Amino acid sequence: MSDLPNIEHSIAIPYQLRVLFTEKAFDTQNPLLRHVLCAKESGARRKAIFYVDEGVASANPQLIAQIEAYFQHHRDDLNLRGIHLLPAGEPIKNNTDYLKQIYSQIEEQKICRHSYLIAIGGGALLDTVGFAAATAHRGIRHIRFPTTTLGQGDAGVGVKNGFNFHGKKNFVGSFAPPFAVINDFAFLETLPEKHLRNGYIEAIKVALIRDASFFDWIESNADALNANDTATIRELVHRSAQHHVTHIATSGDPFEMGSVRPLDFGHWAAHKLEQLSDFRISHGEAVAIGIAIDTIYSQKAGYLDQASVDRILNLIQKLGFATYAPELEHESIPGENTTLAGLEEFREHLGGILTITLLKEIGQRFEVHEMDTDLILQSISLLPR
Numbered sequence: 088m089s090d091l092p093n094i095e096h097s098i099a100i101p102y103q104l105r106v107l108f109t110e111k112a113f114d115t116q117n118p119l120l121r122h123v124l125c126a127k128e129s130g131a132r133r134k135a136i137f138y139v140d141e142g143v144a145s146a147n148p149q150l151i152a153q154i155e156a157y158f159q160h161h162r163d164d165l166n167l168r169g170i171h172l173l174p175a176g177e178p179i180k181n182n183t184d185y186l187k188q189i190y191s192q193i194e195e196q197k198i199c200r201h202s203y204l205i206a207i208g209g210g211a212l213l214d215t216v217g218f219a220a221a222t223a224h225r226g227i228r229h230i231r232f233p234t235t236t237l238g239q240g241d242a243g244v245g246v247k248n249g250f251n252f253h254g255k256k257n258f259v260g261s262f263a264p265p266f267a268v269i270n271d272f273a274f275l276e277t278l279p280e281k282h283l284r285n286g287y288i289e290a291i292k293v294a295l296i297r298d299a300s301f302f303d304w305i306e307s308n309a310d311a312l313n314a315n316d317t318a319t320i321r322e323l324v325h326r327s328a329q330h331h332v333t334h335i336a337t338s339g340d341p342f343e344m345g346s347v348r349p350l351d352f353g354h355w356a357a358h359k360l361e362q363l364s365d366f367r368i369s370h371g372e373a374v375a376i377g378i379a380i381d382t383i384y385s386q387k388a389g390y391l392d393q394a395s396v397d398r399i400l401n402l403i404q405k406l407g408f409a410t411y412a413p414e415l416e417h418e419s420i421p422g423e424n425t426t427l428a429g430l431e432e433f434r435e436h437l438g439g440i441l442t443i444t445l446l447k448e449i450g451q452r453f454e455v456h457e458m459d460t461d462l463i464l465q466s467i468s469l470l471p472r
């Protein structure tokens with residue numbers, strides 16, 4: 088006990104969440120990156136160190152030379168401190184050696200809190216480099232160049248980063264808004280078809296929880312998406328990014344202090360499936376199945392009509408996603424379906440009480456705090472396969 092008064096202050100930190108759209112950012116005539124790097128202070132040359140997804144670098148053999156040429160062209164303002172390639176996809180999020188490597192390079196190159204850590208790649212690379220940027224020196228300015236549809240529309244435009252630990256997705260991570268996100272559409276031109284599609288499912292997800300007219304738009308543009316029509320893909324990515332950023336900025340809980348997580352619709356089963364498949368099933372593919380389960384569940388529990396279920400499942404399938412995976416039947420203990428453990432893991436990850444987003448209508452979500460196990464298993468058995 089003490090007679091001295093407690094000390095309390097509220098702290099409000101304004102963040103600017105900026106997603107900038109461009110094409111060919113490393114063309115020496117494109118001023119965007121130089122503007123972004125030099126916006127904060129004038130004077131000293133701005134130091135930047137790059138981390139590039141190996142898959143992106145091999146699909147764009149000129150990229151490294153273009154970045155070097157860009158910094159050479161703007162050498163009065165910019166100071167390039169290295170370009171490093173890192174493995175693509177989930178393996179980078181599973182191995183702490185990569186984090187250690189990034190920390191060492193930050194230290195060697197004297198990258199300070201006013202320098203820039205720039206990541207170019209898929210969501211997995213952005214999550215890893217973003218975590219390093221958020222934690223080295225307790226936070227270095229971080230610029231993301233997402234190169235997948237999923238990254239440009241969802242994973243890269245948010246405020247989270249993450250790293251897997253003990254086989255659990257994003258067990259380690261932080262909330263750290265990037266200095267800027269630059270969506271360079273030219274990167275999507277080299278993205279393999281399987282990954283091109285992955286961003287479409289996060290767009291469907293955000294449409295289902297927020298915007299019926301966006302769902303209608305995706306439905307009526309499914310043929311154009313399947314034909315890889317550039318303008319349609321760009322519009323989808325832009326609308327998806329807009330919804331994700333608006334939700335984060337206006338929902339009142341950008342750092343997810345509460346338990347409501349609508350942007351994670353369909354994700355409780357998805358995260359478990361990714362893990363059960365040893366990441367053979369990609370995030371987007373797993374989310375497609377997770378959305379299918381929670382859509383059927385919404386109907387079985389009496390909230391959503393069958394016509395909406397049919398529309399949602401048809402669209403998912405039309406865009407080339409499977410709605411079933413054999414991993415859904417996995418039993419680590421005989422008689423106990425392992426996918427169901429995903430619910431408790433999801434609750435543990437979010438904290439607080441279990442909160443799952445379901446659908447009332449297309450574009451209308453609501454939250455429940457428990458799910459009926461038998462109804463989940465029934466929903467899984469009804470998945471189109």
Ligand SMILES: NC(=O)c1ccc[n+]([C@@H]2O[C@H](COP(=O)([O-])OP(=O)(O)OC[C@H]3O[C@@H](n4cnc5c(N)ncnc54)[C@H](O)[C@@H]3O)[C@@H](O)[C@H]2O)c1
Nearest residue numbers: 142146175176209210211234235237242245247274277278
């Ligand atoms: N932080 C968040 O808020 C958030 C949100 C959603 C998803 N995620 C994470 O994002 C990850 C999935 O990201 P993803 O779907 O972007 O996949 P990914 O990072 O696994 O990359 C997919 C593959 O595409 C290749 N690739 C990427 N861009 C390319 C290009 N332009 N040309 C050629 N090849 C290219 C990569 O090399 C890789 O092999 C998951 O780890 C997921 O957990 C994070």
Ligand SMILES: [Zn+2]
Nearest residue numbers: 289354370374
């Ligand atoms: Zn997702």
